[in-house]
Amino acid sequence: MFRSAFIILLTIVFLLSCQTRKGKQSATEFEVPDSVLTSETMVISEEALDEIVQNVSSPVEMAALIKELGVPFSTKYLATTDYVDKYNTSFKMAYNLGVFGADLGYLNIYEKSAQVVDYLTAINKLADGIKVGQFFDFKTLQRLATSRENIDSLMFISVNSFNNMDKYLRENSRGHLSALMIAGTWIEGLYLVTQVAVEKSSKDLGDRIGEQKVNLDNILLILNNYKEYQQVSELIATLNELKDEFDMVDITYEIGEPQTVEQDGMVMIVQNEKSVVKITDDQLNKIINKTKQIRNKLISA
């Protein structure tokens, strides 16, 4: 009796686990090579890698800054979704998944629901392509975007979907795809802010671009972990050209003690220790041009 119940229980657990892990059918024919499914050789520990991944700032912050500066929304900063069906390798799918993720952040910040659905569809297709579609709640996101009922939930579920995809890829020996996704997100965010800087001269934007030096170092650390993959290795070489430009940027620090003030009935801590970015117009232009060149090459079909 007990044995029968145990077998029934195991069957239920098995069926439930199948349901929660069920991925949607891939829209694009894509075979995961066996080499990819074997354990990846990590240069740094999983724990250290996780910390570095957390240390890459969100593209949502860039988009929010741009909006705060009064820059009007424009689709010209966005990557086109027209090529989505032509992204037929895991490298291109993962990289452009990150790119569209950054663009989704920009669209969400500006609450552009009409365009959001187009990007959600593209993301869904690419997520299915690299078999992480089960973490992308397309229907809920589509509903939230079209109804504009809750922008906070839209932001939360979007960010959470990407975090879950990233986590799943890294836990299943496909960390190189996660690294590509993170790189795609960051480069697209950098492209967005550099293109805005071309049209709107702002000390704040220039400083923010210069500070991306820190994020680029983190991106390279993440990618270096997977340099045995030829395409990752090529991306590292490309990004090292950008690093050469960023290395010219100087960041210094000034010491100071934090102050506590009250603003709108809430405690605010004002940091008085400051980072000072020294970036010349020439350095900024070189970064802008190199970013554009790299980004456009990587999103091409």
Next chain:
Amino acid sequence: MKRQILILFTILFTWPAFSQFNPGFVEQCATNSGKNATYLKDFQVVLNAAQPEQVAPIARYPLVLSKNNIYRFSVCTPEDSPGKAVLQLYDSNKLIFSSFNKDTGEEYNPFNFLCQKTGIYHVFISFLDGKQGHAVGVLSYVTK
């Protein structure tokens, strides 16, 4: 025998409660950071009670904050958590602020942080009196 079957089915149907954080609670906490705040990330923490004569367990999360941005830190402790969560923000090994002042008993949840130095910071989450607990910390971007 009936009792054993009952135990097995109890485990089966309460499994999600043990295996993962309630996603509804996380979303509720993440989307209730207040006026002008945009969700950036969350920190889900589950900690055991401190053992006698031992330091209370603490969870640590690294994050990059950018200059000239205002960030909001909040922490939500669900009703069924035995311990109340405290969120602390550190710059290297220097405490910047804590959501709870032990000396006065005052709570500052949420609190804002005007960042003037782009760099790596750390969020620490622990539970008062070293109790066992689970909570969600949330980082949001505040529009000026």
